[in-house]
Amino acid sequence: MSDPTTTAAAAPFATQEIHAAQPADSPWWRDAVIYQIYPRSWADGDGDGIGDLPGITSRLDHLRDLGVDAVWLSPFYRSPQRDAGYDVADHRDVDPLFGTLADADAMVARAHELGLRVVVDLVPNHTSSDHAWFQQALAAAPGSPQRERYIFRDGLGEDGSLPPTDWQANFGGGAWTRVTEADGTPGQWYLHLFDPSQPDLNWDDARVREDFETTLRFWLDRGVDGFRVDVAHGLVKDPTFPPFGKHPGGLMEVTHEAPYWDQDGVHEIYRGWRALLDSYGTPERILCAEAWVNPADRLARYVRPDEFHQAFNFDFLETRWRATDLREAVRRSLAANDSVGAVSTWVLSNHDVLRHASRFGLPVDGARPNGIGPDDPQPDAELGLRRARAATTLMLALPGGAYVYQGEELGLPEHTSLPGEVRQDPTYRRTDGVELGRDGCRVPMPWTKGAPALGFNDTGAAWLPQPEAYSDLAVDAQTGVAGSTLELYRALLALRRERRLGLASLAEVHGLGDDVIGYVLTAPDGTRTLVLANLSSEPVAIPAQADVLVASGELVASGELVDGSLPTDTAVWARLD
Structure with missing residues (x-):
């Protein structure tokens, strides 16, 4: 990590823009x-x-x-x-x-x-297994239009007792569950990438697409x-x-x-x-x-x-x-x-x-x-x-x-x-x-x-x-x-809005050391804000030309104020304009 004193003396410090500013009238x-x-x-x-x-x-x-x-x-x-x-x-x-x-x-x-x-x-x-569509699918026969809204498949093996694939569910266990058909016999399997109570929908079915468009409009x-x-x-x-x-x-x-x-x-x-x-x-x-x-x-x-x-x-x-x-x-x-x-x-x-x-x-x-x-x-x-x-x-x-x-x-x-x-x-x-x-x-x-x-x-x-x-x-x-x-949080959100940070350009600050993150954000109106985050084990200097606006924690180290320095695991925003 670089010497904090040399960082503080660097004025202006070197930066490299990695993101351009957005128009001030950008959508909300x-x-x-x-x-x-x-x-x-x-x-x-x-x-x-x-x-x-x-x-x-x-x-x-x-x-x-x-x-x-x-x-x-x-x-x-x-x-x-x-x-x-x-x-x-x-x-x-x-x-x-x-x-x-x-x-x-x-x-x-x-x-x-x-x-x-x-x-x-x-x-x-997916839907709930209580959804009317899935209940209709369970009551219908294999290959029926009701089952086409979901992903039903025949099982593997001579008696279809093995799941169609070896896919795993996000919540644990296999991603397929076998149903009992209306006549009481073991039947097809349906896909659920999460819980068995969440059968996956078949997005190749036009009725599924149409219904979700109806939901969006609703x-x-x-x-x-x-x-x-x-x-x-x-x-x-x-x-x-x-x-x-x-x-x-x-x-x-x-x-x-x-x-x-x-x-x-x-x-x-x-x-x-x-x-x-x-x-x-x-x-x-x-x-x-x-x-x-x-x-x-x-x-x-x-x-x-x-x-x-x-x-x-x-x-x-x-x-x-x-x-x-x-x-x-x-x-x-x-x-x-x-x-x-x-x-x-x-x-x-x-x-x-x-x-x-x-x-x-x-x-x-x-x-x-x-x-x-x-x-x-x-x-x-x-x-x-x-x-x-x-x-x-x-x-x-x-x-x-x-x-x-x-x-x-x-x-x-x-x-x-x-x-x-x-x-x-x-x-x-x-x-x-x-x-x-x-x-x-x-x-x-x-x-x-x-x-x-x-x-x-x-x-x-x-x-x-x-x-x-x-x-x-x-x-x-x-x-x-x-x-x-x-x-x-209230201070950060107020300053973010006031200084238009969300629409600002972003430039990396160089020369701070591997364990310190530094950015200069330039808002559409030219307002410049320095952001520093110190992830190193020692305090680092805050550039002398920066006027601290907000800090994530007290600017202290070992219980004592550290003039012009940023303690470890602390971040600040500072005014440069």
């Missing part, structure tokens, strides 16, 4: 920060222990005060809830667990009053501003159904080699959806892809001008706390998306991964676990939060869009001591507890310190228990408290 989504609400865990209006739409509506002021541009809601549709609503039985109705269609309309109207756009989830890869006509598309890379399967026995959750190296991920045929579907959304005029309604796709140039195909507007940057999310790796992830993403005129969409946490306040408290070189239990090695909470705050400070400076997962603005850690009997993720059940699953990042929000269920509701009921640590992290315990994670 190109630099939007969107907040993910997990409906069953954000706010509970009726006190039954499960969050709902009236609860969400009652708490939307928090998002206005936070400073985000839009909200994305995970599914609230009619569902038997075997996978927390991602097993949809009717995309055009609200599950009574969450309220009614009138409650959904009221939520959208209130969000719009507050200046927030609303993005809703769409789950097109919600657009009700005023929603876009859709986050679940498993966007999975709709089309290789029609030859070749053998491929690898686990689908671990295929991020070259994703399209799997016969069910990132097949070229998905793009035709999304071009049709984009044309449908564009027909609604301005302001633009958007599509965001949940596409776990590598390499970066394959992911960029999803955000070509006639397809998705955004695609989550999971490459960035998965990157370890190493400066070299983070710099390279940023370069890869910007280069790939710039090549198709798209923006990068940054994210650090969501409802499917360990919260980054805990993830960054694990050893840097270790594998990211799918859940943490009381008998597992525990994250370093203090280190994890310090690094998480620095990572967020870095992420929210990057040009493009960004997503924030509920509770990360409070610095919420993963719940790492959930007992097995309360876990509900189907992964836990399907793997007999080998994989703990995602419940630890889905625990209800803490709003009020000392209140029943920490203000999640008035009754104290909660579908998952909250850890003791959440009490001191409640919204009311952090509001107005200097240095709190909530106030850091």
Whole structure:
């Protein structure tokens, strides 16, 4: 690493632009920060222990005060809830667990009053096994039109008792389940890349395509501003159904080699959806892809001008706390998306991964676990939060869009001591507890310190228990408290908007050393902002000409103020103009 004193003396310091600025009048989504609400865990209006739409509506002021541009809601549709609503039985109705269609309309109207756009989830890869279509398919004969909406195949072997392929399910076990025919005999097999209660749809069937277009129009006509598309890379399967026995959750190296991920045929579907959304005029309604796709140039195909507007940057999310790796992830993403005129969409946490306040408290070189239990090695909470705050400070400076997962603005850690009997993720059940699953990042929000269920509701009921640590992290315990994670997020989001960082050009700062990340962002109006993140083991100098605007942590080392220096695992934004 270079000597901090020589870094401070470098004026002006050397930079290299790697991303050009966007026009100041770019569409809203190109630099939007969107907040993910997990409906069953954000706010509970009726006190039954499960969050709902009236609860969400009652708490939307928090998002206005936070400073985000839009909200994305995970599914609230009619569902038997075997996978927390991602097993949809009717995309055009609200599950009574969450309220009614009138409650959904009221939520959208209130969000719009507050200046927030609303993005809703769409789950097109599969339905619930309770869906009317699948029930019709079970009652119908092999080869019938009813079965053509799904992927039914005869089994292998003389009696058809072997599955059609060796494909594995994302939640554990095989990806095929055999049905019992109407006459009581063992019958065909159907494909489910997730749980058996989530049969995959056949996107070669015109009725499937037509029905989802009807669903898009249904919600657009009700005023929603876009859709986050679940498993966007999975709709089309290789029609030859070749053998491929690898686990689908671990295929991020070259994703399209799997016969069910990132097949070229998905793009035709999304071009049709984009044309449908564009027909609604301005302001633009958007599509965001949940596409776990590598390499970066394959992911960029999803955000070509006639397809998705955004695609989550999971490459960035998965990157370890190493400066070299983070710099390279940023370069890869910007280069790939710039090549198709798209923006990068940054994210650090969501409802499917360990919260980054805990993830960054694990050893840097270790594998990211799918859940943490009381008998597992525990994250370093203090280190994890310090690094998480620095990572967020870095992420929210990057040009493009960004997503924030509920509770990360409070610095919420993963719940790492959930007992097995309360876990509900189907992964836990399907793997007999080998994989703990995602419940630890889905625990209800803490709003009020000392209140029943920490203000999640008035009754104290909660579908998952909250850890003791959440009490001191409640919204009311952090509001107005200097240095709190909530106030850091508010400051970052206000400055990001004021300084137009999402539309800025990005230049790498050279000469800082391998373990320090530095960028200069130049907004469309010429305003320049320096971003520094110190991942080294020693303080580094902040350039003398930089006026610090916000820091992810105190600018101290070993308990003492360090004049003009940036401590380890800390990031700052500074004014250069």
